[in-house]
Structures are given as structure tokens and as C-alpha cells.
Amino acid sequence: MCELCNSIKDEHRLIKETKYSFCIICKCPLRFWHLMVMPKRHVMQTNMNDLSLEESHDLMCLLNDIQKIVEDLSNESAIILKNNGKHMTQAHLHFHIFPSKWNLRQLVANYENLPERIDISYEKYIEMRDKIKQRIYEN
Numbered sequence: 001m002c003e004l005c006n007s008i009k010d011e012h013r014l015i016k017e018t019k020y021s022f023c024i025i026c027k028c029p030l031r032f033w034h035l036m037v038m039p040k041r042h043v044m045q046t047n048m049n050d051l052s053l054e055e056s057h058d059l060m061c062l063l064n065d066i067q068k069i070v071e072d073l074s075n076e077s078a079i080i081l082k083n084n085g086k087h088m089t090q091a092h093l094h095f096h097i098f099p100s101k102w103n104l105r106q107l108v109a110n111y112e113n114l115p116e117r118i119d120i121s122y123e124k125y126i127e128m129r130d131k132i133k134q135r136i137y138e139n
């Protein structure tokens with residue numbers, strides 16, 4: 001059985017349950033107010049489009065509500081992240097939410113030791129756009 005499917009039973013971590021979603025305190029959190037929001041149904045992390053419209057809406061509403069609460073309690077702005085590919089440690093779709101002193105650009109730049117902004121040429125924008133569009137429309 002999936003650890004995240006089961007996590008809804010962990011009363012000491014369960015924050016809120018809606019019709020299709022729930023929010024729990026992350027196990028071994030990065031910091032205080034590190035929460036996770038996920039669908040109740042076991043939807044694969046790689047297949048967000050398996051969510052029904054009702055489930056998606058419910059999940060986004062819960063994320064929105066929890067974001068405001070995290071920000072109120074922490075006096076910082078919240079970051080919402082989802083692992084993908086080789087970074088996934090759980091198959092069950094879930095979003096991490098936690099307060100951060102930095103915005104997403106600063107957070108990633110600091111962590112990855114990258115500049116916060118790079119200049120790319122008009123041609124590179126076009127190249128990137130076309131490669132992504134090709135993938136979108138090739139099926």
C-alpha cells in the first residue's frame with residue numbers, strides 16, 4: 001500500500017481533508033510549516049492529467065487555502081513544489097508547500113549555484129519555443 005495513501009490516517013499530521021484532497025505535515029519536514037497537499041485517490045506523480053476536473057479544482061483550492069495559512073503563520077511567502085523524474089521519492093501525486101525567505105528564482109539559484117538570471121538571445125527563445133511546441137504537437 002502506498003505510504004501517501006496511508007498518510008491520511010496519521011492524525012498527528014493531518015491538517016485538512018476535503019472531498020477529494022488532503023493536507024498533511026511532511027514527514028521529517030525541511031522546516032516548520034513544511035506541508036504536503038495531495039489527492040486522496042492514488043494518482044501517479046507523472047500523470048496529473050488523470051485527475052478529474054473536480055479533483056483538480058479541489059486540489060488547487062486546498063493548495064490555495066493552505067498557502068495563505070502557511071504565509072500567515074510563518075510571516076514568509078510560501079513556495080509550492082512538485083518532484084518529477086528521478087527526483088520522485090513517492091509515486092503518489094503531491095505538492096510540497098513551505099515558507100521561504102527567498103522567492104523560487106532565488107531559492108533555485110542559491111541551491112544550484114546558478115545566477116538568478118541569464119540573458120539568452122532572441123534565437124535561443126525561438127529554438128526553445130519551437131522544440132517544446134514540437135513535442136506538444138507531435139502526438
Ligand SMILES: [Zn+2]
Binds near residue numbers: 043
Ligand atoms: Zn497513494
